[in-house]
Amino acid sequence: MPPLPPPALLTRAEIDLGALRRNVRRLAAHVAPAHLMGIVKADAYGHGAHPVAQAMAAEGLTWFAVARAAEGIALREAGLAGRVLVLGAPLPGDLDAHAAHGLDLSVTSEAVAEAAIAWASATAPAGALRVHVKADTGMHRLGLSPDAVPGVLERLYATEGIEVVGLLTHFATADEAASSFADTQASRFDSLLHALERAGVPVPPVVHVANSGAATLHPRKAVPTGAAALARVGGLVYGVPSSPDLARVAERLALEPVMRLVARVVHIHTVAAGETVSYGQTWTAAAPTRIATVAVGYGDGLPRALSNVGVAAIAGHRYPIAGRVCMDLTMLDLGAPDGPGRTVQVGDEAVFFGPDGPSALDVATCIGTISYELTTGLTERVPRVLVG
Ligand SMILES: *Cc1c(COP(=O)(O)O)cnc(C)c1O
Numbered sequence: 487m488p489p490l491p492p493p494a495l496l497t498r499a500e501i502d503l504g505a506l507r508r509n510v511r512r513l514a515a516h517v518a519p520a521h522l523m524g525i526v527k528a529d530a531y532g533h534g535a536h537p538v539a540q541a542m543a544a545e546g547l548t549w550f551a552v553a554r555a556a557e558g559i560a561l562r563e564a565g566l567a568g569r570v571l572v573l574g575a576p577l578p579g580d581l582d583a584h585a586a587h588g589l590d591l592s593v594t595s596e597a598v599a600e601a602a603i604a605w606a607s608a609t610a611p612a613g614a615l616r617v618h619v620k621a622d623t624g625m626h627r628l629g630l631s632p633d634a635v636p637g638v639l640e641r642l643y644a645t646e647g648i649e650v651v652g653l654l655t656h657f658a659t660a661d662e663a664a665s666s667f668a669d670t671q672a673s674r675f676d677s678l679l680h681a682l683e684r685a686g687v688p689v690p691p692v693v694h695v696a697n698s699g700a701a702t703l704h705p706r707k708a709v710p711t712g713a714a715a716l717a718r719v720g721g722l723v724y725g726v727p728s729s730p731d732l733a734r735v736a737e738r739l740a741l742e743p744v745m746r747l748v749a750r751v752v753h754i755h756t757v758a759a760g761e762t763v764s765y766g767q768t769w770t771a772a773a774p775t776r777i778a779t780v781a782v783g784y785g786d787g788l789p790r791a792l793s794n795v796g797v798a799a800i801a802g803h804r805y806p807i808a809g810r811v812c813m814d815l816t817m818l819d820l821g822a823p824d825g826p827g828r829t830v831q832v833g834d835e836a837v838f839f840g841p842d843g844p845s846a847l848d849v850a851t852c853i854g855t856i857s858y859e860l861t862t863g864l865t866e867r868v869p870r871v872l873v874g
Contacts, residue, residue, distance in 0.1 A: 494750065495869065495871075496749060496750045496752065496781035496782075497747075497748070497749045497750070497781050497782050497786050497867070497868050497869075498747075498748050498749075498868060498869050498870075498871045499532070499533075499745055499746070499747050499748075499864055499868050499869070499870050499871065500745065500746040500748060500840070500871050500873045501533050501534060501537070501538075501744060501745055501870050501871065501872050501873065502742070502743075502744050502745075502746070502841075502873050502874035503537065503538075503541045503744075503872055503873070503874050504873075504874030505725060505742035505743065505744045505874055506533075506538060506541050506542075506723065506724070506725075506744045506874075507541055507544070507545050508742060509722070509723050509724070509725055509741045509742060509744065510522065510524075510541075510542055510545040510547065510723060511545060512739050512740060512741060513701075513717075513719055513722060513723055513739070513741070514545070514546070514547075516701070516702065516739060517696070517701050517717035517719065519715070520694075520696070520701070520714075520715035520716060520717040521547075521548075521549060521714070521715070521716050521717070522547055522549075522716075522717050522719060522723075523547070523549040523550065523551055523571075523694065523716045523717060523718045523719070524538075524539060524542035524543075524547045524549065524550045524551070524723070525550075525551050525718055525719065525720035525723070526538055526539050526542075526550055526551070526552060526557075526561070527551065527552045527553035527554075527557060527573065527720075528553060528557075528862045529557075529862070530724075531720065531721065531724050531726065531858055531861045531862055532745070532860075532861035532862040532863065532864050533724060533744055533745055533861065533870065534870040534872075535552075535557065535560070535561060536560075536561065536564045536566070537870075537872055539561055539566050540566070542723075543566070543567070543568060547568070548568045548569060549568065549569045549571070549716055550566065550568055550569065550570045550571070551570070551571045551572075551573050551718060552570060552571075552572055552573065553572070553573050553574045554572065554574050555572050555574075555576065555580050555583050555584060555587075555589055557572075558570045558572050558587060558589040559583065559587050559589070562587045562588065562589075569588075569590060569616075570587075570588070570589050570590065571589070571590040571592065571618060571652070572584065572589050572590065572591060572592060573592055574592065574594075574628070575592065575594040575595065575598065575628050576591060576592070576594075576598060576601075578601040578605075581601065581602060581605040581615065582605075584615060585614050585615050588616075590616040590617065590618055590651055590652070591615060591616065591617045591618070592617075592618050592620050592628070592654075593617050593618065593619045593620060593630070593638070593642070594620050594628040594629055594630070595628070595629075595630060596630055596634055596638060599619075599630075599638045599641065599642060602615060602617060602642070602645075602648060603641060603642065603645050603648070605647075606645050606646070606647025606648045607645060607647065609647070611647065612646050612647060613646075613647070613648070613649040614647045614648075615647060615648050615649070616648075616649045616651045617642060617648055617649070617650055617651060617652075618651055618652030618653065618654055618690070618692070618694075619635060619638060619639060619642070619650070619652070619653050619654070619690070620654050620655065620656070621635050621653065621654070621655045621675065621678055622655070623655045623657075623671040623672075623674040623675050623678075624657075624658060624667065624670060624671045624674065625655075625656050625657065625658045625671075626658075627656070628656075629655065629656070632674060632675075632677065632678040632681070635653070635678055635681075635682070636681055636682055636685045636687045639653075639682070639687050639688075639690070640685075640687055643687075643688070650690050651690060651691060651692055652690050652691070652692040652693065652694060652716075653689060653690045653692075653693050653694075653713075654693070654694045654695060654718075655671065655674075655675050655695050656695075656697065657671050657672075657695070657696075657697060657699065657700050657704075658671070659699075660696075660697055660698075660699030660700035660703060660704055661697075661698065661699035661703070661727075661728050661729035661731060661732050662699070662703070662729060662731055663703045663704075663731040665704075668699075668700065668703075668704050669704075672695070672704065675695060689713050690713060691713050691714060692713055692714050692715070692716055693713045693714070693715055693716075694715060694716035694717065694718055695715075696715075696717045696718060696719070697718050697719065697720060698719050698720055698721045698722040698723075698727070698728065698732060699728075699729070699731075699732060701717040701718075701719050701722075702719075702722065702732065702735045702739075703731055703732070703735065720858075721857070721858055722735065722736060722739075722741055724743075724744045724745065724861065725741045725742045725743035725744050726743060726744075726745070726846045726847065726857040726858065726860075726861055727741075727847055727857065728847075728856045728857055728858060729847075729856075730847075733845075733847055742841075743839075743840050743841055743845065743846065745839075745840055745846070745861050746837060746839070746840025746841050746842070746843070747782070747788070747837070747838040747839050747840060747843075747860075747864070747868070748835050748836070748837055748838070748840075749780045749781050749782035749786075749798075749816075749835070749836050749838065750780065750781050750833060750834070750835055750836070751778045751779070751780050751781075751800070751818075751830060751831065751832055751833060751834045751835075751836060752779055752780065752781045752815075752832060753778070753779035753832065754776065754777070754778050754779070754820075754830065754831065754832055755776075755777055755779075756774055756775065756776050756777070756823050757771045757774070757775050757777055758771065758774055759771050759772060759773050759774055762809070763777060763808045763809035763817050764793075764808070764809025764810040764811075764812060764817055765809070765810045765812065766809075766810055767809075768793065768794055768809055768810055769794055769808045769809035769817075769819075773822065774822065774823055775808075775819060775820070775821065775822070775823075776819075776820035776821060776822070776823050776825075776827050776828065776830075777808060777817050777818070777819065777820065778800070778805070778817065778818045778820050778827075778830055778834075778836070779815050779816075779817050780798065780815065780816050780817070780818060780836045781814065781815060782814075782815070782816055782836075782838060783811055783812045783813045783814045783815050783816055784811055784812070784813055785813040785814050785865060785867060786814075786864060786865055786867055786868050787860070787863040787864035787865045787868065788811055788816060788838060789811070789853055789855070789859075789860070789863070790810065790811045791853040791854075791855075792807055792811055792816075792849070792852075792853060793807060793809065793810040793811045794806075794807060794808070794809065794810075795807070795852050795853065796811075796838070796844075796849060796852065796853075797844055798816075798818055798836040798837060798838045798843060798844075799836065799837045799842055799843040799844065800818070800827075800830050800834050800835065800836050800837075801829075801830075801834065802842060803826060803827070804843075804844070805818040805819055805820055805821070805827060805830075805836075806818065806819045807819075818836065839860060845857075846860050846861060
């Protein structure tokens, strides 16, 4: 007997690497003279870290960032060259792994600086550990108090096993064009640069402050004076703006969404007026209604919060989600049996977000979250299918 063909692919996330590469080109031009850094944490915002990093490298990017050392090690094992910065806070036992895999370390506290100095003094040849010092200018997540930075930098410079590469900070509100707190954080960072100058402590060769919002909505904050600048642009590279202001930027720069979540209709039926659909009977047919059952659910990462509020597009028409999103299946209200939804058939494709469907930002906004949570939330059951 010939081998059986595999079952049909019912759910997929299409990843348009052509769109990604065009976005990289447009953003690299926009942030110049800063260099665009490829932010590939959380599996490249759910798009697949290795193919994404490869495509970015093919566009000439040489700097990458991940959140955790394990993500950086996986990229190294997949063959990624170039510089890889781990943005997250290390635990003291992680320094060997950073050095062994050539991962740049974020110095996120005075304690991390002490650990790095102790590690380098004990074991390391010159420049064995590359570090970036992170100043906390108001995000209050990770980083040293700006007051502590000059002293810590001096001690790091004095440690032979350490190469001080960068100085960074991170903004809390840069995705809002009108945020005055972004100005506050920028001026705290500028004060730090002045303090370094006054103290005669050299600014590290690379300075990076800008995420998607700071690089585009607060551009003067993206290029600090002195050293070379990197722009840590994440979401916009994937064409998933995290705010309405950034959606306008994405439109202005002609950035394209890279991901599209597609699922097949696997069943169609008509329910009578007064009948309910899905768990908990939260949706009731006001009239006879055609219902499409689609092979996607919260087990794929489609948020259950979209129950009765989300939509999906089939052949360009938007249909509301009827009743609760289930683990593996979601029902769409196709309308009256003789209405426009009458042409939908088993096997048709429904787009839950991305090109030809609602934008990830629209979907996210309707359930009170941001687009990043949708793209990073897709589970392993959803194959990432490379297109473009
Ligand atoms: C995730 C992250 C970024 C990228 O942010 P976007 O809003 O996606 O551009 C930049 N810097 C740090 C420290 C981050 O954690």
